[in-house]
Amino acid sequence: MHGQSISPDWQSSMNLSSPGFQFSPINYQALFLSQINTKSLFSCAQTCHSNGNCRIFDFNDQSLLCRLFQGNIITMGSIVPSSSPQSRVGSKKYNAEQFISHGQSCSLCEGSRYMRCINNTCHCEINTYFDGFICQSQKLLGDVCVNSTECRHDLNYTCLPRQQCGPSTFQIGVLVGGYGNGTAGNSLNALYYPIGLYVNINETIYVGDLMNGRVIRLHQGSLVGSIVAGSGTPGASNTQLGAASGIYVDASRNIYASDSMYNRVMLWSKNATSGSLVAGTSTVSGNTASTLNGPSGVVVDSLGNLYVSDYYNHRVMKWAPNASNGSYAAGNGTAGNSPQQLNLPIGIYLDEFNSYLYVADSNNHRIQRFQLGISMNGTTVAGGNGQGSASNQLDTPYGVYVSNKTGALYIADYNNHRVQQWNLGAAYGETLAGVTANSGTSLMLLNNPSNTFLNHNETYLYVNDRSNNRILRFTMT
Template identity: 55%
Template structure:
């Protein structure tokens, strides 16, 4: 990486500055100087939000001219220059978090970024006489403070962050764009903490009409962006089209029963790419396969009675299916995870031993389950151990704790009786229904703690200020939204993600 130094008022120092650091120019105040890292030729800057970051796009005589223009423009910390077209683009922002250096169609294009040093901000908080001619500090109310669109991070005035960036206080976010630091510790609009009711009655009452639900347990997304709901006490599966609160029955009759067209307390749910439905028919102790648009189902696992053999199970809450058609289920009260291969009546135990425990190879009342096809990872909500376990299917029956596992509690590194989980295909973040804490947690991949997405008073809606009790969670196909079934109040929430 080549380094260029510029000084707008002392142009004869520009070429010397290509070699020397600002601290070596003892006769010149650092208030007047900036240094820039330059990329190799053939690259340009690609901002994540050009409208927010591009200050202006002009023609400059030379690279040095472009550097000088950036230096003389207070918000500028990034620029690129094309030696063929003489196009000079001036940006604000942090080059490491607000965009990327990408290949340019011009072989003569370069990207530069202004380097900042703590000594340039030593006068922060002093009277304005100390920063009258500074690029890096501005006078506000007779005090030297960080310029607009920046915040002090303890060392320098850093660029304020854009939509979705991690934050801890409001000042880190672009306040001029109306971003605040949301409770989920991301910059965004305050409205993003507002939940929308997309299923059931918003006031929390249950019912049996097609616009009502009664204890919705399981959620699944169709490839057509429709939402499927296991309507537990109505003994049916409801399909909700995007934008409509009026559902249609796609499995079950609404009356409890054990015939092939009936269900009794459906819980776990999975919808494949052909919109066929797998249903954990919990009180009938069977897994049903409902072909798309069919009026009856087919039993694909279970005996119809509770058991603990390889072909029977107790209450099933969580259900998932991989691309090969293997069915994974949480045999909750037998403390194990069963895998049924296609056309097999006997399962393979892929997690747990059948006896409750808290070792790496044991489970205690597993509830939710999520299969990630990309890595063949199976995520298990180990409810009474207050943790999420990840298994590498067909490799080991030992689980790895990827969230929680620090005892029952409400701290950011703890969970309390989690019920469900789903995993982002984009970031591998885990979204967890932390039901004992009445909240939804997001644990980034490799994180040792989570942040609250909804619940714990962070939900804003005229119907409710919190989430309560058992909840299932599912991401929309484009992962712009998180759906949450609030079982005790017979309704489905939708939250906007970033």
């Protein structure tokens, strides 16, 4: 916004943007008030001024469409280019004098466009709260709060114990793996930087225990696991894993484990004590069709084709059963942010029914979706608005899981210490677990979450809390 303002003989002034812009709210449904056709920018500003709930407006000089919004223009949306060169965005300017009658007799705020009378006392307008000086816009899901008056009551949000606005039904995490206090270890009830995650139909949890060079299996209700791949001592032999990152478990309980230290994917058959090489050239890194460099996420389709995110090669490779070479499934092998490129991909998710491959494109801070066999151009379905902590941004996403019921994405937003639910087609995500940009060891906090997984019935969300060396489970509501 620029400093230009219009202030006729009203109680308020307006900030105006430069020509050629419109307002893009983070949550359109929550912030949109109404729209009308009006003859001029001035008329649109008058309409907003006369509406006590309106705080933001934009006017399209070609269509003469005037849109009114509530909310805070700085934190609840963006000013973006418009197709109309003379379109503008405006927002009301406020000062403490306009709210000096707050909490006093209604006779002192009679006729005010900023206050309303409730029980003979002057109060803030709907969806705003008094911060001691002025009436501020109430906050949306995931916004930081101190008390519940700051959160949108009409959306049933309250200030949760983690100091974020959200539904009162929010569940704190339940410990299902690791010590739980942030401590790492190598015993059977400990983890050291868990990254890979898989949960089968019986709620048995498989964890890629990165720094311990093993895959741990945890049966439901037990915090003591058993080693089902790797030896627990990192190494390059066929009985070991150097750094167990991504894992996939098929219906026969065969385990595919990517070894990011030794640039390979190993297959452990059920109850086997050693693995066999299925992708990459053991211990040798490279960028050819037969080599990998820092493999991470793995998934296998119903035909036995293996998909591997090749981190340092900025690509996802596909290996047919028993093949010695892979082929490109996503990315072109060169780091970049175009639709054909990836930059340090980590977690992947395969929607085989729709032939979609989802990729956590970590260094582009976005989730890309590729339609297999159709196009090598990816579509950004979450993030992609730069590195950041706003609800329409991500910061180094590590993992992604997609609901089979709703198509919503569940994203391990690593450096924001949160899990974001990004509904199908949405422009922003909602925080389901963790507190944005705040790490900690309590069951309400996360510290670099690295993966997510929904159970078979989608009643629980499992989260690898990497730097807390634990697995947490959250109840879906």
